[in-house]
Each structure stands twice: as C-alpha cells, then as structure tokens.
Amino acid sequence: MKRIGLIAGAMALAGCAGVALAQSAAGIDDETEAAAERQGGPLPMPQPVTMAQRPNATGGEALYVEYCAMCHTANGMGTGLLARRRDDALLEERGDLAAAFVVVAARNGIGNMPAIPRGEVSDADLQAIGEYLAAGPHEVTP
Template identity: 85%
Template sequence: MKRLAVIAGAAALLGSAGVALAQSAAGIDDETEEAAAAQAGPPPMPQPVTMAKRPGATGGEALYVEYCAMCHTANGMGTGLLARRVDTPILEERDNLAAAYVVVAARNGIGNMPAVPRGELSDEDLQAIAEYLAAGPHEVTP
C-alpha cells in the first residue's frame, strides 16, 4: 500500500510520464498481466465423460460413452497417444473414420489399443458405435 502511495506521488511530480511509470510499476501493463497468467499454471484437467454428463445420449453415442470414452475423450490415454500421430485425436471430432475401420481396429486392436472381444462388446453394439463415429464430426461438450 505504501509502495503505491509513493509511486502515485512520484507520478504527480513527473506528470504524464510519471503516470505511465506508475501504471507499469503497479502491474497494470500488458506484460505484467501476461506474466501473472503464466504463473497461474495450466488449465484444469477435463472431467471424465460419463452418461451423467450426457443424459440425452442414445444408440451408438451412449454405447461409445459406456465402452470407449474412458480412453477416447479429452483426458483419455487413447487420445493422448493418437495426438502424437493425428491432428484430431478425439474420435468424436474426426470426419475421416469409416465404420468398417472402427470395427476392425476395435476387434483386432491397433497400436497400444487392445482388441475388444465379443464377450465384452457385441457385434451389433460395436457396429452402432462405428456408425456413430463414422457420422462425425460430432460437437463434443465437456
């Protein structure tokens, strides 16, 4: 508080040049605001996508949330690994996924993704997920 009073007094003595000096010293300039934002740290981690976050999801979207979202949404390991290789790592945001590709990738596994067995996900449910993704891109809400 005393520092600002001294700076304000100096500004009064120096005129307009002093006002600019006072603003800069008080932390009002753009560089100081940018530095403060940088010190605030990274943004928080995205929240997991669950059916509670998408209560209106049905069909392939609901199945995607149930079986795939844990790895293939913003904070999933699959998204992080895909980000190394593709420009759009979130599957729901992509416009280049063919349903047949999704089925083959899921059933056989691809890269670090393990194969999804029929005992875990039926052919019909996998097809619904594949068709949902192939119809993208979908607007993803956090």
C-alpha cells in the first residue's frame, strides 16, 4: 500500500482530492467524508483511538490503546511510517507478530520508533501488549 509517499504526491497534484485521499486512508468514516464533500472543505482530522472508543477493552488490548494507539492506529505517525515498508501497517491487523518481537522492538526501538523505557511501560504490561498483538489479526473498530 505504500500510502504515505503516494498520499503526499497525490496531495501535491490533486489539491483537495489529495486531502480527501490522505484522510480517508487515515480512518475518516464515509459519512464524515460525504459531509465534507457537500460543504466543499477539507475533511476534519480523524479522532485518536482512546478507551472511549473501546470501553470493553481489557488486558493487553487496553494497554495497547493506552500506550501504543496514539502512534499505531490508523491516524498515527508510526502507522504512516510503517506503511512505507508494509502493506499491513496497522499492528492490530497483522497476524505475523510474535510477542517476543514486540517486546524487543518496543524496548530497544526499531526504525523511527524510539525505545520505550521500563519507567514508561513495565515489563509485565509490555508482555501483555505483545501477547495481544501476537494473537492477531484483530478486527477492531475505532
């Protein structure tokens, strides 16, 4: 999907259509998109995924939303950067992640992702997040 590079080029070439493409790829729903088209303006920024959108999340999923979603859901910077290298950039939609890989990648950093110190996310919480992602792919609705 290599979305981000394509989106930047599309925005430069197509003006408003590029904005619609970029925000559609970032998780804007069809109703919001249609309303913005009727008004002739740009689409609003998508809302971040928080526990308000997933009130029933528990365990690793709740920890993922708390610590990781700001970068790794549809409108997050980490997902956009990962989309340059992978077609399945949303971590929750992947079925090829091992819990140990998630823990090592988060603890040490990987690519543009900084290392996450134990003072921010405990070993037990990070293990729960890794196990949640390893059990994927998950069908989630923000």
